[in-house]
Amino acid sequence: xxxxxxxxxxxxxxxxxxxxxxxxxxxxxxxxxxEVHAVEDVSFQVRRGESxxxxxxxxxxxxxxxxxxxxxxxxxxTRYVTGRIRFDGKDLRRGDERSLRAVRxxxxxVIFQNARAALDPSYRIGSQIAEMLALQQRLRWADARPRxxxxxxxxxxxxxxxxLERYPHQVSGxxxxxxxxxxxxxxxxxxxxxxxxxxxxxxxxxLEVLMLLEQIRDEVGCSIILVSHDLAVVRRIADQVLIMxxxxxxxxxxxxxxxxxxxxxxxxxxxxxxxxxMQGDRLYELPGHTPDLAHLPPGCAFAARCAFAxxxxxxxxxxEFAITPGRSARCFLSEAGHG
Amino acid sequence: MRSxxxxxxxxxxxxLIGVSVVTxxxxxxxxxxxxxxxxxxxxxxxxxxxxxxxxMGLDKPLVVQYWIWLSxxxxxxxxxxxxxxxxxxxxxxxxxxxxxxxxxxxxxxAVILGLVIGIVGAVRRGSIADRLLMFxxxxxxxxxxxxxxxxxxxxxSIQLHLLPALGMTSSTEQATPLTVLSHLILPSLANSMxxxxxIARVVRSTLLDALEQPYILAARARGMSxxxxxxxxxxxxxxxxxxxxxxxxxxxxxxxxxxxEVVFSWPGIGSLIYSSIQARDYVMLQGAVLVxxxxxxxxxxxxxxxxxxxxxxxxxx
Amino acid sequence: MNEQLVSLEAGPPPAVxxxxxxxxxxxxxxxxxxxxxxxxxxxxxxxxxxxVLIALVAVLAPLIAPFDPNVGDPLNxxxxxxxxxxxxxxxxxxxxxxxxxxxxxxxxxxxxxxxVIAAAVLGTALGLLAGFYQGIGGGLVxxxxxxxxxxxLVLLGIAVAAALGSGPPTVILSMAVVITPYIARVVYTTxxxxxxxxxxxxxxxxxxxxxxILVQEILPHAVPTVIVYGTxxxxxxxxxxxxxxxxxxxxxxPASDWGAMIAYGMSNLGSSPWxxxxxxxxxxxxxxxxxxxxxxxxxxxxxxxxxRA
Numbered sequence: 001x002x003x004x005x006x007x008x009x010x011x012x013x014x015x016x017x018x019x020x021x022x023x024x025x026x027x028x029x030x031x032x033x034x035e036v037h038a039v040e041d042v043s044f045q046v047r048r049g050e051s052x053x054x055x056x057x058x059x060x061x062x063x064x065x066x067x068x069x070x071x072x073x074x075x076x077x078t079r080y081v082t083g084r085i086r087f088d089g090k091d092l093r094r095g096d097e098r099s100l101r102a103v104r105x106x107x108x109x110v111i112f113q114n115a116r117a118a119l120d121p122s123y124r125i126g127s128q129i130a131e132m133l134a135l136q137q138r139l140r141w142a143d144a145r146p147r148x149x150x151x152x153x154x155x156x157x158x159x160x161x162x163x164l165e166r167y168p169h170q171v172s173g174x175x176x177x178x179x180x181x182x183x184x185x186x187x188x189x190x191x192x193x194x195x196x197x198x199x200x201x202x203x204x205x206x207l208e209v210l211m212l213l214e215q216i217r218d219e220v221g222c223s224i225i226l227v228s229h230d231l232a233v234v235r236r237i238a239d240q241v242l243i244m245x246x247x248x249x250x251x252x253x254x255x256x257x258x259x260x261x262x263x264x265x266x267x268x269x270x271x272x273x274x275x276x277x278m279q280g281d282r283l284y285e286l287p288g289h290t291p292d293l294a295h296l297p298p299g300c301a302f303a304a305r306c307a308f309a310x311x312x313x314x315x316x317x318x319x320e321f322a323i324t325p326g327r328s329a330r331c332f333l334s335e336a337g338h339g
Numbered sequence: 340m341r342s343x344x345x346x347x348x349x350x351x352x353x354x355l356i357g358v359s360v361v362t363x364x365x366x367x368x369x370x371x372x373x374x375x376x377x378x379x380x381x382x383x384x385x386x387x388x389x390x391x392x393x394x395m396g397l398d399k400p401l402v403v404q405y406w407i408w409l410s411x412x413x414x415x416x417x418x419x420x421x422x423x424x425x426x427x428x429x430x431x432x433x434x435x436x437x438x439x440x441x442x443x444x445x446x447x448x449a450v451i452l453g454l455v456i457g458i459v460g461a462v463r464r465g466s467i468a469d470r471l472l473m474f475x476x477x478x479x480x481x482x483x484x485x486x487x488x489x490x491x492x493x494x495x496s497i498q499l500h501l502l503p504a505l506g507m508t509s510s511t512e513q514a515t516p517l518t519v520l521s522h523l524i525l526p527s528l529a530n531s532m533x534x535x536x537x538i539a540r541v542v543r544s545t546l547l548d549a550l551e552q553p554y555i556l557a558a559r560a561r562g563m564s565x566x567x568x569x570x571x572x573x574x575x576x577x578x579x580x581x582x583x584x585x586x587x588x589x590x591x592x593x594x595x596x597x598x599x600e601v602v603f604s605w606p607g608i609g610s611l612i613y614s615s616i617q618a619r620d621y622v623m624l625q626g627a628v629l630v631x632x633x634x635x636x637x638x639x640x641x642x643x644x645x646x647x648x649x650x651x652x653x654x655x656x
Numbered sequence: 657m658n659e660q661l662v663s664l665e666a667g668p669p670p671a672v673x674x675x676x677x678x679x680x681x682x683x684x685x686x687x688x689x690x691x692x693x694x695x696x697x698x699x700x701x702x703x704x705x706x707x708v709l710i711a712l713v714a715v716l717a718p719l720i721a722p723f724d725p726n727v728g729d730p731l732n733x734x735x736x737x738x739x740x741x742x743x744x745x746x747x748x749x750x751x752x753x754x755x756x757x758x759x760x761x762x763x764x765x766x767x768x769x770x771x772v773i774a775a776a777v778l779g780t781a782l783g784l785l786a787g788f789y790q791g792i793g794g795g796l797v798x799x800x801x802x803x804x805x806x807x808x809l810v811l812l813g814i815a816v817a818a819a820l821g822s823g824p825p826t827v828i829l830s831m832a833v834v835i836t837p838y839i840a841r842v843v844y845t846t847x848x849x850x851x852x853x854x855x856x857x858x859x860x861x862x863x864x865x866x867x868x869i870l871v872q873e874i875l876p877h878a879v880p881t882v883i884v885y886g887t888x889x890x891x892x893x894x895x896x897x898x899x900x901x902x903x904x905x906x907x908x909x910p911a912s913d914w915g916a917m918i919a920y921g922m923s924n925l926g927s928s929p930w931x932x933x934x935x936x937x938x939x940x941x942x943x944x945x946x947x948x949x950x951x952x953x954x955x956x957x958x959x960x961x962x963x964r965a
Contacts, residue, residue, distance in 0.1 A: 354799075357806070358803055361803060365818075365819045368819040369820075477944070481940055482895070482936060482943070483899060483902070483936060485899065485902050486898075486918055497926045590808075591808070594808020598810070602922075628815050632806055632808070636806050
């Protein structure tokens with residue numbers, strides 16, 4: 001299987017085989033203000049070897065979506081209202097903890113934004129890596145250690161032996177993030193979910209992390225889901241981009257299409273803000289507030305901040321209108337006949 | 340640590356003295372003349388009455404009486420019990436030991452069941468099991484200890500004939516540790532209810548907090564089972580608070596065993612105090628309250644010191 | 657739940673100040689919000705209804721009790737519950753248990769509430785003065801209270817009751833004596849904390865007298881805590897009062913004291929368990945009701961405490 005992965009990686013392009021199929025995912029939580037609609041009716045597919053980017057501001061539902069792919073969030077209190085998730089052809093059933101545990105980590109690895117917080121502060125880094133390998137691959141530390149050190153080094157961690165002996169709070173954020181990537185590499189997963197892996201880091205480390213992710217993709221041939229609030233970060237790696245707002249997918253398409261011809265007003269705003277940031281201009285800020293996920297409006301969630309909104313937008317929720325195959329936007333402006 | 344111990348010790352002495360004053364005053368408040376009680380029918384003789392009163396020091400000013408009493412206490416003479424006609428000090432140690440046995444048993448129940456209920460509640464949060472368990476714990480803690488004891492007695496002793504209902508040992512068999520143990524089960528369970536509920540609630544609450552840590556979610560994402568997460572990663576954070584709250588229970592369990600001892604005829608200090616009240620054996624009552632308070636203070640001191648030693652963040656009671 | 661995800665995002669989470677309550681809100685609006693918050697908690701409201709019912713029963717007992725609680729029916733002794741005419745059965749003297757329970761409320765309610773109210777008043781006064789003025793007097797008061805803490809609760813109450821003789825007044829007095837130190841300590845802590853708060857300094861600067869500050873500024877902040885503490889304690893007091901009755905230190909027979917009824921039923925436990933069981937159930941319900949009301953009050957007065965269910 002690893003050989004097959006290397007083969008398709010060498011082809012440098014995603015295969016046609018669907019690895020992950022998400023259909024109708026809806027996730028809600030209780031809160032003092034009412035039930036939060038974190039994710040509403042999200043559906044997408046990830047093919048083997050494909051990288052997709054999920055972009056949106058905080059509160060858009062991107063993180064919850066990713067956490068739900070292996071039903072990670074404890075439920076209760078999380079309420080998984082609907083959703084069917086198929087991984088490698090098999091249904092991932094929410095109640096089947098046994099099968100889920102076999103998939104988590106081993107086949108679907110998650111890289112969290114705050115890498116240090118993702119490790120138990122009471123145990124050394126090495127012992128936690130050992131624990132993971134014993135759990136996932138039944139490896140003994142004595143056997144695994146050389147490979148771990150090698151992987152850490154290849155992730156640009158110079159003092160690999162030293163890092164193993166340290167506690168999480170004793171290493172920098174950048175090192176911790178690289179450790180997280182190394183741990184994902186060690187698992188040799190089919191899918192890597194990276195949730196805002198660069199946000200907490202300085203510019204140099206950001207680039208490094210992105211390059212490391214590419215390295216994983218090329219070496220292991222895995223699929224990647226990269227989550228970010230910044231379109232530019234995603235551009236480098238992603239084949240396909242999903243834009244999320246107010247818990248829904250509002251636009252999707254190939255990276256090239258999105259950047260060349262953004263259809264949804266929100267996407268355009270995201271692009272503008274991204275470009276201005278790169279040019280060093282003052283941050284382009286959208287007027288208005290992020291939507292209150294406990295009290296979503298009946299129509300398009302973005303209408304309140306949209307320069308192009310008209311009456312229908314506020315009362316009716318737009319479908320995802322197809323533009324071309326694989327390309328759609330949840331906006332009446334993109335409805336056929338609108339132009 | 341040492342400075343803390345010395346500090347506590349320094350405040351303890353005045354408190355003990357205060358307790359002795361309160362005990363003394365309380366007994367003095369009892370209406371009636373102790374001399375009359377001792378003499379019985381002979382009390383109608385004024386000379387005899389006066390003689391006894393003088394012998395008992397009842398004619399001196401209160402402060403002096405207190406001082407005399409205190410100086411006796413300091414050398415271990417707590418007076419003579421009127422119901423048993425032996426020195427109070429000869430009766431107390433055994434009774435205190437018996438109550439200590441009951442306390443240890445109660446603590447065991449409280450800790451074991453409290454941990455189980457707390458962990459199940461946290462791991463299966465919001466489920467029927469969780470809500471039912473917490474409700475049962477709250478209900479038992481809201482119920483009178485003696486009532487719980489009576490119910491347990493009824494179910495396990497009278498109906499099921501599983502466990503003995505009364506006393507610490509059987510009147511027919513030899514007193515072996517095993518018979519004591521079988522007699523210990525019900526009373527210690529009844530006595531443990533409130534502490535059990537407290538421990539369960541604290542364990543559940545701290546475990547829920549610990550399980551909400553980001554590294555727990557990350558561990559879950561790596562395929563770790565709930566069992567391992569709880570045992571190896573979450574429980575560490577629960578222990579300090581659990582030990583803390585358990586330490587706080589010890590003193591309470593010791594001091595509060597009275598009702599349980601009465602219901603189960605457990606021959607501890609609580610039973611003794613109760614029978615002394617019935618028999619109007621105020622000398623015994625005085626001595627018993629004083630000694631129990633002293634032990635209570637000592638037990639609290641030890642458990643506080645242990646808590647502070649194990650977890651520097653712990654607050655003394 | 658979202659905290660977990662937020663923590664995994666960049667940076668430390670914003671500090672949450674759990675210690676200080678929102679001191680800027682004037683107590684009046686706080687009260688209105690508290691009432692609204694309480695009303696939303698269905699469990700607490702149900703418990704409050706139960707408490708009101710019990711209080712009503714206590715008042716109306718002579719009117720609604722089917723039988724005289726002290727008069728037994730020798731032909732109908734130890735009748736089990738659901739016997740004709742005796743919903744809860746009879747005891748070994750043939751007295752109707754339901755009637756005795758109803759009359760028992762007339763003892764239980766005052767014995768539970770009066771000590772707490774008295775202790776609340778006295779304890780608050782002591783705590784306020786000791787906490788505000790500190791110094792030798794304050795220290796002395798707290799040392800004296802420490803002595804009372806040093807004696808186990810039950811023992812202290814029993815000892816006081818033994819000294820003063822049995823009966824409801826003694827029970828009430830005993831329990832008041834026992835609870836006062838706890839309330840005093842709680843108020844003391846609050847007062848000592850608030851003593852240096854901004855709004856107190858402001859009041860001082862505007863020329864208010866010390867005593868006035870104590871009553872007008874600090875007291876309103878101590879009151880909610882005392883109310884919550886007191887209400888929850890009333891539940892414990894019902895149980896404690898039953899304890900006195902059980903030991904024979906409460907109202908003497910033939911009075912219908914719930915605790916005494918439990919003790920009374922012990923002699924026939926094997927054959928007629930209901931005589932002891934029923935009064936206990938009533939006590940549990942009353943105690944739970946106080947607990948839920950107190951808990952509801954606690955959450956209503958500080959919504960941040962509405963944590964995990």
